[in-house]
Amino acid sequence: MLLTPVGFILFGVFTGLFVTLAMHTDRWLSLPWPLPEGLSWFIAVIFIFVGTGVMAWSALHFLKVKGTPVPFNPPPELVTTGPYRFARNPMLTGVFILLFGIGFAIKSLSLVVFFTPLYILANVSELKAIEEPELVKRFGEAYVAYRQRTPMFIPGMRPRK
Template identity: 55%
Template structure:
């Protein structure tokens, strides 16, 4: 069994274990997520210092740009978490909702909470004037998140939720709602031109 399969099974076992076990695993999963994000932030500041990178925005421009970005990111993350709590679940993969959440931001994107975290990282990088956090580590965090979602979390969701999740996945974009709309428009345009 590959490491990927072991991780999928670990997430599946955690998500389908007893309520008590899931409750115990939730803070552990949350802790590791926040440590992971925190390491990206700390390493980015170290890279800025080691490479002596200049600050790319100055006061008050950095504040004027970052505050709306931080507000949107925080709102999206909290709104997403609220929809998980409403169905007695958490965003931690070891204690997810027992049913597929397709309300609120989840009606438009499969991972709106992570989208909020990405936006928060961009806003934080802008606020703190960090070139590496804004332009290197946030995109790297997004890339690693996509790889983890595709390799582990989505296969676990398919295994646990079955056909309902597959249909949801097919009709709902991963992060950005209008990306799916553009691809549908492309299909419509292709069909139109192929007929004419």
């Protein structure tokens, strides 16, 4: 439990690094923003609202079973309620949507088209190499069955067999 704040801080720093690098890249390359300001803000508000909502809804379901989204203090049971009925990693889906929203809010072309997709790729790699094998060890066949029927991020997308 003591390491939970450390996990949140490390995740926040990792995520913030991508936003900071994108802002510097935009300035360094003098990348223009292709959308009108009003449209950018409209898209940003929707993405930030949806992303934050999905993250909060996901965290609530972890807290209900006395766990946190931080790997140092995982839930003691497999969570398959709320947004976890539709995707295995809805909290990260919310973070991804939020990052796109931040990109539109700060008018960062590199965050929208390069750094957020790179961030998604890094997270998918970590999930497949570290987190999912750990979940299989911890929850066994229950997690394997859940993984087979539930997409990783996007509801409605069929997991690959």
